[in-house]
Amino acid sequence: MTGYRILVIEDDRLMRNSLVDLIEAAGWIAKPLARATDAQRWITQFEPDAILSDVRMPEMSGLELLRTLPAEPPIVLISAHGDIPTAVEAMNHGAYSFIEKPFDPKRLLLVLSHAAEQHKMRQNNQRLKARLRQLSGLDRVLLGQTAQMHMLRDTVVMVAGSDAAILIHGETGTGKDLVARAIHDLSPRCDGPYIAVNAAQINVEQLPHIARCAAGGTLFLDEICACPIDMQPMLLRLIEAGEIFGSGQGLPETTDLRIISATNENSVAAVAVGSLRADLLYRLNGFTIDLPPLRERRDDITLLAVRFLQEFATLYETEPPELTDEDLAALIAHDWPGNVRELRNLTERRVMTARHGLGSMQDVLSDANRNQLERSGLREAVAAFERQIISKAIQAHGGRMDDTADALGIGRRTLNEKIVKLGLDKEALL
Incomplete structure (x- = not known):
């Protein structure tokens, strides 16, 4: 196994050489620096798994270095002038550990190995997430480059590996079904069925059939807050025990499925007025995902519009219409009550009018605004x-x-x- 890569920053030559010898004797790779001001350049070139730095140095101290560098890779500080306030300050600014000189070589190597291993685990986790997104096409399904969408994609990857029930909150048109499907596609149940139903429209007789169809896979229940009150005890039993009663009400059938539910209503308010059982909500929201409305991620609007225009232009065998500065200004200014679904519908209408050499995105949006009003x-x-x-x-x-x-x-x-x-x-x- 390749040894850890440690960046050593120490102004004292004898101490610097001693630290390098210690690290290399452990089978690791050390890069010595005499000044902290060179650290940023060598972090990029050397790609260390951990940084070992003295505190008191000319030009830039270890504490100053700590404030200027990102959280990764982790930094271990050493000092011959260790005191409690200095150690507290170092830890408050994100140091992995603080060690006083003279130090126990075995303890220093142990701290460095823990710091480096943590860094490698985080890097591997990031690479795994990126690979999973690439394999699943998650970036193409959940479009957007804003912080909210990056967080959403990371959340989808995180929860997909578990079997916990998930409750998705989001306004109409924010893509609740897309998120539920993405979770299923990334989960160990991906080879099983994905069954999506409107919870407001199912009855007791239908539920056993639906549960059988979803066995081994995922059952997505949309509009869960509108689920008939007489259905809710059966859903609760299905989630808690994996059991469902048939029409004869004999022995219950057992089934293995995962439940993902969604609502555009306030689920807590639904419990307060009695339309949703509190114990059912408790079981449904093993993990909650809140989808951002389009108006809260306006930096994604242009990207989405261009993507949809290209998609519909291919569908209708025409060239995608260009977006003028006026079009872009109108898109950004719009409030998007229908969210991404509304934007998708408008871009389709724009492509259809463009086929006949008519209109602009502004015209399509103005017509939609009048109808909406x-x-x-x-x-x-x-x-x-x-x-x-x-x-x-x-x-x-x-x-x-x-x-x-x-x-x-x-x-x-x-x-x-x-x-x-x-x-x-x-x-x-x-």
């Missing part, structure tokens, strides 16, 4: 009316939800869903 105006009016009627009914019946639902002529579950969607605070109304 018309739709949102009607929605807001209906929502305001519903909010007023439901609020009065809750007050009239003293907060008794069954009586309120009966008076409004709707089911209890429908009432709960409307309370969540309209953002009503039942306690504040009473």
Whole structure:
């Protein structure tokens, strides 16, 4: 096995040579430097696994070096003038360890080996993540170069290896199904089935069939907060024990599957109004992933628009239309309530109009904005009316939800869903 690579920074020649001899005797590779000001250049060229540096040196001290370098590779500081405040300062600024001279050679080598091994493990982990992304095409599926998207891709790789239940939060159009599918494709269950269903539309009879179909793979439950209340005990049993009852309600069937769920609603609020069981939510969110809306990663908008334009141009056998400065300004200024799905739809319309030599991205976006305003105006009016009627009914019946639902002529579950969607605070109304 190749030995560790240690960058040694020590202004005293005798001590520097002694440290190099010690490191090379351990079978490692040492690169000696007399000045800390040369460290950055040699980190790039030598690629050390750890840095061993004296504290007190001319031009730049070990503590100053510590403040100027990134977190990797790890730095071990040594000093003949060790004291508690210096050691505390060193550790607060990210030093891996602080050792006083004269030091025990075996202890120094042990500390350096631990630091170097940690560095190698982090490098291997990063390479593995990059390789997994390359193999799965994750960068092509979850498009974007903003910090949020880099973090999202890393999270997908991290959770894919476990069998924990995952709850994905995200607005409409943010790609919840894409994320769920990516997790499945990177998981040990990738050769098994991936079954996606709308949790709001399944019933007791359908669930055993769905569970059988998803056996050995992944079951993706979208709109989990709208799941019928009578279905939720069965889902809870499926997650906890891997059991599902058939229509005859005899002995339960056992099945092996992973559940990933998603919602564009506030799951905690859904529990508060009784439309989602608290124990079910606890089981569903073994790990939670929050997807960023497009308006919070505007630096990705141009990249996405260009990618979608090229994709649809290939589909419609035409050249992708160019984006003018005015187009780009309009795209960046738009609020994107429909997120990436909305952007994808708009780019398709732009390619279709460009085939006939018509329009611009600005025109397509302006038409969409007008239609959105018309739709949102009607929605807001209906929502305001519903909010007023439901609020009065809750007050009239003293907060008794069954009586309120009966008076409004709707089911209890429908009432709960409307309370969540309209953002009503039942306690504040009473």
